[in-house]
Amino acid sequence: MVHAQQAVKTNKELFNILVSDQMDQDGLKPVMDSSLMNVIFESVTTTTTPLEEVDALLIRSATTVTREVIEKMPRLKIIGRAGVGVDNVDMEAATSNGVVVINAPDGNTISTAEHTFAMLASLARNIPLANQSMKEGRWDRKKFQGTELYGKTLGILGFGRIGAELAARARAFRMNILAFDPFLTQSRAEKHHVQPVDLDELLSQSDFISIHTPLTKETKGLLNKETLQQTKPGVYLLNCARGGIIDEEALYDAVKSGHVKGAAVDVYESEPAQNHPLTELDAVITTPHIAASTTEAQKNVAAQVAVEVMDYLNGKPAPHALNLPYLDADVFEKFAPITQLTRTLGEMTSQLFREPVKKVQLSYAGEISHQETGLFNRSFLAGFLRHRIDGYVNEVNASWIAKERDIEVIEKHESESRGYSNFIKATILGEKNTLEIYGTFSREIGPRIVQINEFSLDFQPAKHTLFIQHNDQPGVIGKVGLLLGTHDINIATMQVGRKHEGGKAIMLLSTDKECEEKVIEEFQKITDIVSVTNIEL
Structure with a gap:
């Protein structure tokens, strides 16, 4: 709507x-x-x-x-x-x-950042256990020898408002700070004096890891049995963000084995979390979701x-609005296909372009170029941010969220529409790469993707879509169909784009159901397939 x-x-x-x-x-x-x-x-x-x-x-x-x-x-x-x-x-x-x-x-940004840092310091110096020991009448000085924060490496997983505030506090303790976040540009990293790294480097190099990423399909269970093994022996973990990002059973086992030396948890997969297994472990500090609970x-x-x-x-706009009143029926009828297209373009580019984004440029040609396109810009951003934001994002707050993450949004109106009555080009610029996607729409068919980077095609987006980059060699398409058929996944439509015979090519396929991660991994074993991206709309 x-x-x-x-x-x-x-x-x-x-x-x-x-x-x-x-x-x-x-x-x-x-x-x-x-x-x-x-x-x-x-x-x-x-x-x-x-x-x-x-x-x-x-x-x-x-x-x-x-x-x-x-x-x-x-x-x-x-x-x-x-x-x-x-x-x-x-x-x-x-x-x-x-x-x-x-x-x-x-x-609650400051309160959450402060609670996280309090948990971090408490972990390093065994404060909860030492306090309990004193209350029980013991004097166990040697038992509670801790570690200094000075010179240690803090890995911040998710660098939004709270992550940035945590970094400021860690710098005061002269910690080295690594940050992993798909939105983190080099300029913002320099502004906050942190080093941007990929997830693997953050896991392997950090002495302390603090989670501040949204809970999304991609981040659910992000720290699991396999990824926890990539961390340093003796690492400390903190989660004051969202329950479910750490696999709690895997964390329990990692603490029991000693690989994770200590953990501090304020949020849980299921709340309230009375009698939670993690509370049994002396090396784990648990609090009942109180990071934001300050006066x-x-x-x-x-x-x-x-x-x-x-x-x-009093008649002023609401910057933090999460919804908007319905448009009149005739206005909705006029603009619905356009916003459907721009939102779809946003969702697709977000999933295809997995690196920090510096700039989004939207170009309009044809009849649409004569309209007020502000709503279409916001619709694109709503689609783009939906897969990366843990919260309610729509046409209202999307521009504000993009600005908060230092994403520049540029709008252009052009005369060349390539023969389409309405033509939209979205260009996503990162620090290393650029993605271009072109779309059009018709009331009969709906949104259509007509070009991705240099490859022309004509594809109608669907709920379950696969984007495959491959070498244009005989038999590749057949192998794709065979693999999907083996997993009982039916292909609804397929479009192939290539520049010349035997060169680089792309495939866009719509399927009747989502491809699980194990299917995506099997694609990588097929000769001449370069990459496979699962797109969910």
Whole structure:
């Protein structure tokens, strides 16, 4: 569905803001002091205020905002979630009723970074065990000999806001810092005084490894039995990001064996995590998902959403909006095919281009070049970032997320459309490579990919797609079909592009189901196949 942000006009009447969950009063003070805002502290389920008179709703995690609740609030314009996750909000119902939903993605950055560093120092110096020993009346000085952080190497896996803050603290302790992140450019690495490396180097060279990557299909179980064996003997691991990135059973075994000397865990695959096996191990520090639980963080998230809600009610845009009201039916009908194409182009390039991105350039030709293309840029970015961001990303917040990661976005309008009524070219520039993908669309067929780099073809994107780079030799296509058939994977469509006979070539195939990793690995054994990328749309 296509969306567009709509500001709320100011009126002279008081806006009623219902605060349904407990929030920091200091954080809410700017709204409470406003002469235009009437702040009501009552649960949405028991409030004595008529729900039909509520203009804004502020919540944390305790209140669940269902479609039924939203539809009882005809004046509701915005929901502010004082935190990051919005699992307790029916986003579809909010969007369909024209209600903007915002969150506070920045409010707990410092608290999480500080908690992580506290865990790191505690691991290095055995502080929890030493403290417990003292409480039990013992004096075990020799037993709790630790290690200095000075001169040690910290590997930061995922270099967003929290990773950067952790790096700043580690530098103060004169640690050497490695960072692995698909978005990390050389210029940003230099700005934060870290060394960008690939995953293998980070694992093998780090004395401490701290996880700050999103939980995605690619990162789930990223540290598992095999990858943990790539780490230094005696490594320390920390996870204050997301449960599921470390295989907890593999971590348990690695600590028991002594390969992992210690671990600090604040998040778990399944929460609450009472009586978790990791709590049995003296070498593991466990906390109950409290990295963001500080007085300051609670004040920050309350203030951030409250002020943004107030600004939105006064007619200003909502920078942290997670959705947008529906467009009128006729406008949606006009732009839906274009946004479908740009989002598809974004999703494909994100999965094809797995290196730091410095610049995204979108060129429009044909009829589309005469339209306002800002929405199409945001749609492309939403598709591009969806596979790399652990959170709700769409046309609203995509530009903000790209800017935060130092991705420059350039838009061009050109006259040459190669005979297509509408023609879009997306160019992704990294530090070493460039990817170009060209697309068009028709109402009858939908989005079509007509060129990737120098290879021309005509491919209709599908949910399950394989991109194969290969040498143009007899029998390669047959071997691909045979391998897929062996694994009971049916080919729906196939397109091949090549520059000249016997040279480099590409294949795009759509299949009836996703290829598992073991199938992708078998492709690498086929002579003349250079690489295989699994694309999920």
